[in-house]
Amino acid sequence: MTAVLELEAIEVAGRSRPRLDGVCLRLEAGERVALLGPSGAGKSTLLAVANGLIAPHRGRLRWQGRERARSRRARRLQQSRIGTLWQDLRLIEELSVQQNLNAGRLGQWGWPRALLNLLLPLESGACAAVLRRLDLDPALLDQPVSALSGGQRQRVALGRLLRQEPMLLLADEPLASLDPRLAGELLELLLQEGRAPRALLLSLHRPDLLAGFDRVLGLRQGRMRFDLPRQAVTTAVLADLYGAALP
Amino acid sequence: MSTVGAGQRAGGAFSGWWRPAAPLWVLLPALVLLPLLVLLPGLSHGGGWSLLAQFGLAALRPSLDPLVLGSAVRGLGVTVGMALLGWALSLALGLVLGLASSRLVWQRCSGRLWPAQLIRRLLALPRSIHELLWGLILLQLVGLKPAVAVLAIAIPFAALVARVLSDQLDALPTARVEALEAAGVPAPAALLTALGPALLPQVLSYGGYRLECALRSATLLGVFGLGGLGTELRLTLQSLAFEELWTGLWLLLAVMLALEGLVGWLRRRWTMPTRLSIGPQPVTRGESSMGRSGRELLLAAALLVPLLVLVAWSLEVEPGSLLNWQPLPPLPPPDWRALAALPWPALVGNTLSLTLLAAALAVGLAPLLLLLVRPWPLGRATLQGLWALGRLWPPPLIALLLLLVLQPGVVTGALALALHNLGVLGRLLLESAEHRGEAGEQALLCSGNGPRLALLYGRFSALARPYLAYGAYRADVILRESVVVGLVGATGLGSQLLEALSAFAADELAALMLAYALLTVLGEELSDRLRRRLLAG
Numbered sequence: 001m002t003a004v005l006e007l008e009a010i011e012v013a014g015r016s017r018p019r020l021d022g023v024c025l026r027l028e029a030g031e032r033v034a035l036l037g038p039s040g041a042g043k044s045t046l047l048a049v050a051n052g053l054i055a056p057h058r059g060r061l062r063w064q065g066r067e068r069a070r071s072r073r074a075r076r077l078q079q080s081r082i083g084t085l086w087q088d089l090r091l092i093e094e095l096s097v098q099q100n101l102n103a104g105r106l107g108q109w110g111w112p113r114a115l116l117n118l119l120l121p122l123e124s125g126a127c128a129a130v131l132r133r134l135d136l137d138p139a140l141l142d143q144p145v146s147a148l149s150g151g152q153r154q155r156v157a158l159g160r161l162l163r164q165e166p167m168l169l170l171a172d173e174p175l176a177s178l179d180p181r182l183a184g185e186l187l188e189l190l191l192q193e194g195r196a197p198r199a200l201l202l203s204l205h206r207p208d209l210l211a212g213f214d215r216v217l218g219l220r221q222g223r224m225r226f227d228l229p230r231q232a233v234t235t236a237v238l239a240d241l242y243g244a245a246l247p
Numbered sequence: 248m249s250t251v252g253a254g255q256r257a258g259g260a261f262s263g264w265w266r267p268a269a270p271l272w273v274l275l276p277a278l279v280l281l282p283l284l285v286l287l288p289g290l291s292h293g294g295g296w297s298l299l300a301q302f303g304l305a306a307l308r309p310s311l312d313p314l315v316l317g318s319a320v321r322g323l324g325v326t327v328g329m330a331l332l333g334w335a336l337s338l339a340l341g342l343v344l345g346l347a348s349s350r351l352v353w354q355r356c357s358g359r360l361w362p363a364q365l366i367r368r369l370l371a372l373p374r375s376i377h378e379l380l381w382g383l384i385l386l387q388l389v390g391l392k393p394a395v396a397v398l399a400i401a402i403p404f405a406a407l408v409a410r411v412l413s414d415q416l417d418a419l420p421t422a423r424v425e426a427l428e429a430a431g432v433p434a435p436a437a438l439l440t441a442l443g444p445a446l447l448p449q450v451l452s453y454g455g456y457r458l459e460c461a462l463r464s465a466t467l468l469g470v471f472g473l474g475g476l477g478t479e480l481r482l483t484l485q486s487l488a489f490e491e492l493w494t495g496l497w498l499l500l501a502v503m504l505a506l507e508g509l510v511g512w513l514r515r516r517w518t519m520p521t522r523l524s525i526g527p528q529p530v531t532r533g534e535s536s537m538g539r540s541g542r543e544l545l546l547a548a549a550l551l552v553p554l555l556v557l558v559a560w561s562l563e564v565e566p567g568s569l570l571n572w573q574p575l576p577p578l579p580p581p582d583w584r585a586l587a588a589l590p591w592p593a594l595v596g597n598t599l600s601l602t603l604l605a606a607a608l609a610v611g612l613a614p615l616l617l618l619l620v621r622p623w624p625l626g627r628a629t630l631q632g633l634w635a636l637g638r639l640w641p642p643p644l645i646a647l648l649l650l651l652v653l654q655p656g657v658v659t660g661a662l663a664l665a666l667h668n669l670g671v672l673g674r675l676l677l678e679s680a681e682h683r684g685e686a687g688e689q690a691l692l693c694s695g696n697g698p699r700l701a702l703l704y705g706r707f708s709a710l711a712r713p714y715l716a717y718g719a720y721r722a723d724v725i726l727r728e729s730v731v732v733g734l735v736g737a738t739g740l741g742s743q744l745l746e747a748l749s750a751f752a753a754d755e756l757a758a759l760m761l762a763y764a765l766l767t768v769l770g771e772e773l774s775d776r777l778r779r780r781l782l783a784g
Contacts, residue, residue, distance in 0.1 A: 078695070090687050118268040
């Protein structure tokens with residue numbers, strides 16, 4: 001079976017020391033993996049490599065068994081299979097919820113439909129279905145995203161990701177700025193959407209939220225300290241990762 | 248989770264039709280290209296394509312003859328000097344007039360508001376008349392003197408600076424002034440202390456922008472014979488000496504880019520707002536630290552004064568010479584019947600269509616071209632070059648060039664104005680696109696979208712309102728500027744005005760100027776409203 005994401009001896013140079021140093025990782029379909037590590041460990045860099053934003057200086061990288069495509073068209077197709085939930089969400093504030101959800105489809109659509117979507121938002125049915133799946137009211141479709149609450153915005157961002165229909169879900173500390181209740185709800189949704197045939201890789205700064213994950217990675221100073229099934233992650237393992245005190 | 252009735256959803260879909268989303272707004276003005284593409288073949292006469300090609304080729308081999316070079320450098324020196332003096336004078340006058348027309352200043356210092364309103368109304372007249380007209384009128388009154396161009400730039404610019412200053416001043420929060428006054432501080436000191444630091448960066452940023460405008464205006468005045476490089480540009484173009492023309496143009500381009508670079512550098516160094524915040528609804532960003540920049544600013548001001556004196560001395564600008572009026576020919580009594588017989592509706596209609604066409608073209612083409620070249624590695628640099636050339640060319644010279652292949656008329660005049668203003672707008676769009684919406688564009692790129700769609704959805708969404716608001720301001724500038732393409736003929740009030748000026752038909756001139764001023768004041772009001780609505784969003 002081909003892995004959804006494969007990293008082999010990835011190295012990303014930094015100013016004083018490498019931001020990633022010999023990182024290996026294999027993510028199979030259906031795996032939901034948490035990435036832990038102290039600040040500056042290289043979690044964001046690893047996710048940026050995984051979604052193609054940063055090209056590694058050394059090492060090999062494969063998405064669904066294929067290396068980075070050469071041609072522009074193939075490259076875009078490859079990117080459209082990788083979905084990222086950004087910490088700042090990166091919603092388009094001036095557009096409606098529906099137009100934002102549809103932004104996930106633009107890669108497949110091309111110009112005429114992309115322009116039409118700005119005039120008359122398209123595929124209302126599919127967008128409403130996504131909202132329902134995320135437990136949001138489809139009446140929100142016409143609202144500008146700037147009018148939504150923080151929790152609703154998180155879900156719309158996730159909805160845009162679902163419209164994109166990616167194989168790999170990436171999220172960089174998506175829970176960092178949320179209150180405990182919202183964080184719990186969003187995590188549950190992410191874990192639910194990260195099931196097979198997809199794979200989920202999510203960076204976290206809270207080791208207390210590991211319950212739903214299958215595997216946990218520990219990153220420290222750009223190096224992979226551990227790659228363990230969730231059950232094997234003990235307090236001792238975490239203490240070793242973060243230094244003496246647990247956050 | 249509530250269910251939504253079908254009717255409600257249909258209503259939502261309907262609302263989408265009459266309210267296109269933000270990124271589309273930016274592209275809508277470009278629709279004007281469609282009728283234009285239908286009209287253009289009928290307007291071209293095809294005789295001058297080989298001349299146009301010669302002109303283009305000459306760009307690669309400008310004349311390096313020492314005589315030509317020497318005269319171009321001297322001309323450029325005069326143009327830059329006139330721009331610098333006119334700019335400095337307009338800033339000084341504008342500061343005084345701006346304070347004098349601020350409601351806040353009058354209210355705090357004397358408790359009355361009407362003097363501010365009165366001065367503001369009076370300033371509409373000098374502001375609404377283009378510097379070219381001021382120049383030509385002064386030329387008739389006092390003859391060709393270096394001081395004429397300086398004053399011609401200073402009069403409308405001062406009124407513009409005054410308006411922007413008083414608008415910004417009146418838009419600032421007054422709580423701090425009230426706090427100081429409550430503590431017994433006299434009003435002028437309270438105003439200066441409380442509002443000065445917040446106002447200074449905006450005024451300086453605007454001042455830098457005015458200097459760029461002054462250089463363009465000084466070149467333009469030269470085209471109409473008021474001295475400097477512009478005169479040479481026009482003469483070499485009319486005698487089809489393209490190699491010599493390009494000698495002057497390349498030199499002017501170098502100076503223009505150096506000036507813009509310097510202004511941009513100072514703006515960044517002194518953390519001043521960028522130009523998209525220009526206008527009566529400023530983004531108040533007065534939080535910049537004024538320590539280091541304050542000292543540097545004083546130093547710059549101290550260096551500027553001797554520089555200005557030196558420039559005035561070397562250009563032989565004598566303010567006193569403006570007092571010696573030429574003997575005017577005896578003015579005949581106004582011929583009311585002839586005035587009424589002027590084709591007013593056509594004049595006004597042509598002026599307005601010229602303005603709207605030029606504004607729509609300039610506003611619409613900039614984002615369209617940016618989208619077009621986005622995926623190309625050299626696209627950005629190409630556009631920067633094109634837009635620098637657009638700014639470099641005074642509109643009447645573009646018009647003369649267009650006349651080689653197009654018939655005179657509204658469309659040709661509009662094209663000339665559009666190409667020049669495209670240079671200004673395009674640069675602004677490029678600069679501000681780099682500051683806004685980068686994250687949104689990146690997110691779209693990362694999810695497999697092409698660079699053009701990512702730009703359209705990601706960046707243009709955030710840019711739409713401020714860009715179009717600036718476009719509304721630009722349309723106002725274009726209306727005022729439409730007089731300068733009057734020499735292309737049949738282009739409305741502008742050409743009629745230039746005719747009346749050369750015939751010195753004083754009554755016709757006065758009537759036309761009044762009509763023009765009225766039109767620009769109305770246009771200004773309209774563009775202000777549009778801009779406020781766009782920015783209030």
